[in-house]
Amino acid sequence: MIVKLALRYALARRVHAVAVMAVALALTVQIVVMAVLDGMLVDMENRVRDTGEQVTFLFKGDLLTQKEFDRLSAAFFSRPDVTGLSPKIVGLSLAERGGWYAPVEVHGVDLAYEARYGRLCSYLLQLKLDPLAPKWSDENIVSSKPPAFVSSRVAEQLQAKPGDEIVLNFTSDSEQQKIRRKHFVITSTFLSGNPYLDEMGIYIPIEEARQLFYQTDAQLYERVGLWLDDPKRADEIYQQLGDIVLASVAATPAREITVNTWTQRWSWYYESMVHENNLQEIVLTLMNISGGFCVFAILATLVAKRVRDVGLLRCIGATRMQVIGIFVLVGLMTGVVGSALGVAGGYFATPRIDEWYEALTGQPLYPPRMFGIAELTTVIYGWKVAIYAIAATLIATLAALYPALWAGWQEPMEALRDE
Amino acid sequence: MSSLYPQPAQPKQPEQTPLPAEPVLFAEGIGHVYHDGTRELEILREVNLAVEEGESVAIIGRSGTGKTTLLNILGLLDNPTRGQLIMAGKNTAGLSERERTRMRAEHIGFVFQQYHLIAELNALENIELTAGFAGTKKIDARERARELLDQVGLSERATHRPAKLSGGERQRVAIARALLNRPNLLLCDEPTGNLDPHTSETVMNIFWDVVRQSRTSMILVTHDQQVAKRADRILTLSEGRLQ
Numbered sequence: 001m002i003v004k005l006a007l008r009y010a011l012a013r014r015v016h017a018v019a020v021m022a023v024a025l026a027l028t029v030q031i032v033v034m035a036v037l038d039g040m041l042v043d044m045e046n047r048v049r050d051t052g053e054q055v056t057f058l059f060k061g062d063l064l065t066q067k068e069f070d071r072l073s074a075a076f077f078s079r080p081d082v083t084g085l086s087p088k089i090v091g092l093s094l095a096e097r098g099g100w101y102a103p104v105e106v107h108g109v110d111l112a113y114e115a116r117y118g119r120l121c122s123y124l125l126q127l128k129l130d131p132l133a134p135k136w137s138d139e140n141i142v143s144s145k146p147p148a149f150v151s152s153r154v155a156e157q158l159q160a161k162p163g164d165e166i167v168l169n170f171t172s173d174s175e176q177q178k179i180r181r182k183h184f185v186i187t188s189t190f191l192s193g194n195p196y197l198d199e200m201g202i203y204i205p206i207e208e209a210r211q212l213f214y215q216t217d218a219q220l221y222e223r224v225g226l227w228l229d230d231p232k233r234a235d236e237i238y239q240q241l242g243d244i245v246l247a248s249v250a251a252t253p254a255r256e257i258t259v260n261t262w263t264q265r266w267s268w269y270y271e272s273m274v275h276e277n278n279l280q281e282i283v284l285t286l287m288n289i290s291g292g293f294c295v296f297a298i299l300a301t302l303v304a305k306r307v308r309d310v311g312l313l314r315c316i317g318a319t320r321m322q323v324i325g326i327f328v329l330v331g332l333m334t335g336v337v338g339s340a341l342g343v344a345g346g347y348f349a350t351p352r353i354d355e356w357y358e359a360l361t362g363q364p365l366y367p368p369r370m371f372g373i374a375e376l377t378t379v380i381y382g383w384k385v386a387i388y389a390i391a392a393t394l395i396a397t398l399a400a401l402y403p404a405l406w407a408g409w410q411e412p413m414e415a416l417r418d419e
Numbered sequence: 420m421s422s423l424y425p426q427p428a429q430p431k432q433p434e435q436t437p438l439p440a441e442p443v444l445f446a447e448g449i450g451h452v453y454h455d456g457t458r459e460l461e462i463l464r465e466v467n468l469a470v471e472e473g474e475s476v477a478i479i480g481r482s483g484t485g486k487t488t489l490l491n492i493l494g495l496l497d498n499p500t501r502g503q504l505i506m507a508g509k510n511t512a513g514l515s516e517r518e519r520t521r522m523r524a525e526h527i528g529f530v531f532q533q534y535h536l537i538a539e540l541n542a543l544e545n546i547e548l549t550a551g552f553a554g555t556k557k558i559d560a561r562e563r564a565r566e567l568l569d570q571v572g573l574s575e576r577a578t579h580r581p582a583k584l585s586g587g588e589r590q591r592v593a594i595a596r597a598l599l600n601r602p603n604l605l606l607c608d609e610p611t612g613n614l615d616p617h618t619s620e621t622v623m624n625i626f627w628d629v630v631r632q633s634r635t636s637m638i639l640v641t642h643d644q645q646v647a648k649r650a651d652r653i654l655t656l657s658e659g660r661l662q
Contacts, residue, residue, distance in 0.1 A: 001551030008539035312535040315496065316596075317524020317552030319517060412496050413487075416535060 006329035023338025026291035031346025039377035053225025061254035066219035084227030102157035108209020148184035234261040292395035311415025324408035331400020335393030449502035464659030477650035528597030532612035567595035587618035
């Protein structure tokens with residue numbers, strides 16, 4: 001009878017639907033917002049992971065010779081979890097074109113390796129270019145200068161477009177007054193979605209990088225980047241890979257070997273995004289609690305209008321706990337129904353949010369040029385939805401507790417006399 | 420050998436009369452004082468009352484004489500300041516609130532002036548309401564509720580909610596509700612107070628029939644002399660005492 005009465009009270013007034021909708025709306029918003037943020041995190045993780053090697057060995061001082069590199073390659077490829085390898089030379093430079101300047105990070109890459117193993121620019125936008133192969137030898141761009149594959153943001157800073165020439169300037173610590181300059185022609189631009197790369201990235205042939213940074217034509221390598229079959233294992237296996245390096249490459253007094261993984265390189269960015277997501281979780285949970293106050297207000301009104309019923313129930317033998325139980329059940333029902341609707345709403349709205357936002361405002365939720373993404377990725381974690389739904393139900397039930405306790409402690413005859 | 424002499428006549432043994440049944444309710448020296456800030460207001464002084472099984476007692480009195488207060492005390496909704504109250508063989512003085520609530524559920528039925536039906540339940544469900552608190556089985560309660568609804572002449576209105584019932588019909592439902600658990604005692608506070616004379620007559624005819632059939636004891640508080648004179652006893656509450 002208590003459950004029946006609670007159900008009848010819950011269904012009795014249209015205003016109670018407002019309480020249910022408050023719970024549902026708060027939960028829907030929480031699911032959608034977190035799906036977008038979690039999607040961005042996953043997307044960012046993918047972009048960061050796929051636009052660079054997962055484990056990088058850096059050889060300072062004495063660079064790797066070709067022979068050492070071949071030995072190391074063979075040793076790495078003997079492991080089934082290594083799927084690709086990129087030799088590189090990387091350095092900072094100042095790009096210049098006609099009075100326009102831009103600080104850049106120059107990546108000297110071996111085209112043969114990049115073509116086979118590199119996965120640069122998995123998230124290309126706009127021009128949707130294949131990263132390197134066609135444009136390195138674009139027959140539309142005729143020039144004696146070596147090619148450069150430039151981030152579109154760098155190109156904007158230099159007021160340059162494909163076909164334009166740029167100059168890369170470099171000064172070494174040991175030759176502080178001497179500036180080395182090399183001329184390149186921009187064959188194409190990219191926008192990878194990797195924020196650091198998009199701000200400063202330029203790719204040039206490795207032999208040009210050797211000349212720019214080391215003034216040598218010798219087949220020397222500064223870095224070896226590895227691609228793994230499971231990038232998430234990078235932190236787990238990089239030390240084992242390091243053992244291979246130590247076994248394959250001679251240790252010289254002038255040589256310093258360091259290693260890092262993609263998560264270590266990007267931890268500052270990733271952690272900042274995770275931190276932002278956590279803050280959003282807190283804000284959205286507080287929003288849910290606000291929804292709980294709406295439930296409280298409506299249930300307090302419901303109880304106030306039912307005081308005479310409470311008096312009657314106590315007269316005919318209901319205990320205080322039974323009376324309290326009726327109204328707590330109303331709160332629980334509100335939470336359960338509201339949560340169910342909220343979850344359904346969240347799952348329905350999440351894949352459509354970008355479309356609705358664009359219909360409303362005229363631009364996508366995350367404009368590609370601003371955020372470096374081709375399309376919005378959303379991720380709904382089932383375990384998170386379960387926690388949100390349980391929390392929303394709990395909040396609604398707790399919101400009912402005070403009005404329920406108030407009802408339970410009414411004196412029967414005074415309650416019956418309530419006007 | 421039998422005696423030849425006439426035997427003296429044996430004195431006739433008096434017939435064993437049965438012991439009187441315990442009263443359903445026994446109130447002795449009931450007093451109640453209201454505290455209003457620093458003032459004390461003695462509403463009831465020395466109320467003594469015994470109600471036998473199946474007996475109906477009407478209590479009349481002017482407004483403010485404490486009729487409702489007395490009814491609250493007899494209904495275990497309030498505690499007397501002094502005196503003792505014995506109901507169903509138990510002294511109610513030492514009972515916890517839970518025990519008093521239980522006693523109300525099992526032994527007392529209430530009929531109010533304002534009917535006090537739950538708007539969200541239909542007539543049948545309103546009658547069954549008391550069953551859950553007395554621990555009556557659902558199926559038994561449903562059967563008994565239908566039987567009572569029939570007795571009060573509202574079988575065809577079983578699924579109607581209070582908003583669709585007239586005042587008289589609502590009071591009949593309330594009467595049926597009060598009798599569902601076969602209480603020892605029915606407490607009625609101005610049961611016809613909200614009804615017009617014609618409806619009042621109709622309702623009270625049904626009321627007395629049903630109550631007498633169930634042999635439930637009744638204490639009825641009323642201003643209506645026509646209602647009061649149907650009771651087995653009429654008592655007047657005046658200056659805190661029942662006369």
